[in-house]
Amino acid sequence: MRGQKLFHFLFLPFCFLLFSCSVTKQISRQADTVLLKDSAIRQGHIGISIYEPATGKYWYEHNATHYFIPASNTKLFSLYAGLKYLGDSLIGARISGDKNTITLYPSGDPTFLNPEFTFQPVAGKLKSYKNISVNNNTWLSESKGYGWAWDDYNEAYMTERSSFPIYNNVIRFLLKNNTLLTTGGPVNMMPGKQADSTIGFDLDAHTVASTKFFIERSYGRNDFYLNNANASFKEQSVPFITDAEFIADLLKDTLKLEDVFFFRSDRKDPDYAKATVIRSQPVDSLFRPMMYRSDNFYAEQTLLMASNEHLGFMNEARMIDTLLKQDLKDIPQKPKWVDGSGLSRYNLFTPQSFVYILNKMKNEFGWERIKNLLPTGGKGTLASYYKKDSAFIYAKTGTLSNNCSLSGYLITRKGKLLIFSVLTNNYPTGATPVRRAVERFLSGIREKY
Numbered sequence: 001m002r003g004q005k006l007f008h009f010l011f012l013p014f015c016f017l018l019f020s021c022s023v024t025k026q027i028s029r030q031a032d033t034v035l036l037k038d039s040a041i042r043q044g045h046i047g048i049s050i051y052e053p054a055t056g057k058y059w060y061e062h063n064a065t066h067y068f069i070p071a072s073n074t075k076l077f078s079l080y081a082g083l084k085y086l087g088d089s090l091i092g093a094r095i096s097g098d099k100n101t102i103t104l105y106p107s108g109d110p111t112f113l114n115p116e117f118t119f120q121p122v123a124g125k126l127k128s129y130k131n132i133s134v135n136n137n138t139w140l141s142e143s144k145g146y147g148w149a150w151d152d153y154n155e156a157y158m159t160e161r162s163s164f165p166i167y168n169n170v171i172r173f174l175l176k177n178n179t180l181l182t183t184g185g186p187v188n189m190m191p192g193k194q195a196d197s198t199i200g201f202d203l204d205a206h207t208v209a210s211t212k213f214f215i216e217r218s219y220g221r222n223d224f225y226l227n228n229a230n231a232s233f234k235e236q237s238v239p240f241i242t243d244a245e246f247i248a249d250l251l252k253d254t255l256k257l258e259d260v261f262f263f264r265s266d267r268k269d270p271d272y273a274k275a276t277v278i279r280s281q282p283v284d285s286l287f288r289p290m291m292y293r294s295d296n297f298y299a300e301q302t303l304l305m306a307s308n309e310h311l312g313f314m315n316e317a318r319m320i321d322t323l324l325k326q327d328l329k330d331i332p333q334k335p336k337w338v339d340g341s342g343l344s345r346y347n348l349f350t351p352q353s354f355v356y357i358l359n360k361m362k363n364e365f366g367w368e369r370i371k372n373l374l375p376t377g378g379k380g381t382l383a384s385y386y387k388k389d390s391a392f393i394y395a396k397t398g399t400l401s402n403n404c405s406l407s408g409y410l411i412t413r414k415g416k417l418l419i420f421s422v423l424t425n426n427y428p429t430g431a432t433p434v435r436r437a438v439e440r441f442l443s444g445i446r447e448k449y
Helices: 002-036 071-085 121-126 244-255 283-292 296-311 316-325 351-365 367-373 431-448
Strands: 045-052 057-062 089-097 101-106 131-135 170-176 179-183 188-190 205-207 215-217 223-226 235-239 259-263 276-282 393-400 403-411 417-425
Touching: 002 045, 002 057, 002 431, 045 351, 071 283, 071 296, 071 316, 071 351, 071 393, 071 403, 089 121, 089 283, 089 296, 121 244, 121 276, 131 244, 215 235, 244 259, 276 283, 283 296, 283 367, 296 316, 351 367, 351 403, 351 417, 393 431, 403 431, 417 431
Parallel strands: 101 131, 131 259, 188 223
Antiparallel strands: 045 057, 045 417, 089 101, 089 276, 170 179, 170 235, 179 205, 215 223, 393 403, 403 417
């Protein structure tokens, strides 16, 4: 009997070791064949890590401890911050005051007067007042992230950050029956390049002769131009500069207020601790679109909101530093992490770091919740990929010019749950052939194991 027990004690680990070695060799051959030698990838750089959480073993790694620009895979770390520190519902704002005047302490909530969220408890509360003072003491950040490309300022994917977002911090322009409409309050429309006529100050409708249009905002001002030469949209969202005066005008126009005043004080407001908390949305109603469509603005504000609740102020650099020193102190390789969205090319992460954060989120917040937040095959940013038996992959994409990433969870045919990260940088082609090569590689692993 003792000999039989000893046999099992020695034989089973030996079998597992043989299996692990065999899997590693097989995946290595597959990687060489369908991925590493692919014409879209071989001139660039690639890092791969595939991990089985049930056994705590890496099945395969290639440059897994090397650093790569991760693009929007950075949002996985911002998601962790939000899950950890924002509770089950977002704090829309804190307020204190009397019957006529109210002081509002913003929280960074991007859902305020956001058309994606019909439930607006903060707006409903503010409508009962005529005068609002906004205490902006907790805003210790900048409107744009470190390393963002300045000339993308007109694009909706580079919306400015702020302490008190409104209308998603964009003006939405819509062409309907040859009439150009704006949502989000009146804006200063100016005569544009090759424009047929002047769009008057504070007008929110203008007749457009063509079926498409293009709005270009002045770089340093909230002046919007109709540019017929580049007409390409039937609907366009343009970020505005988030200065206090402009936001105050939007608030007064929308909520019919008499006065909105932004201020900062040298010392902490003693009323802040006694202020009434107004909660806005369930957190996952923000996190799901953030991950499904890779929403940069939601990711940036999530990190800032987490900072506000955990540190008492909004500053992404301080929050990142705190996370890396406390909650994520055992990360395999410390990343260079500079923003919430991954827009910055200064971000540097390793494949093992993404395996780590994905495993940590699964363990801390539950597999069912996490897989509900990430797109699967045929959905969200994976709409064109992994369509066959789609619910075997749940992953976050990331794309910048010449860089694309995919990190997430893979369920094999035999029911094994794997965590993977594939980061590719500096390839000369577009993203599609790279993504197809990664799809063939991961699908092959799915089918074989």
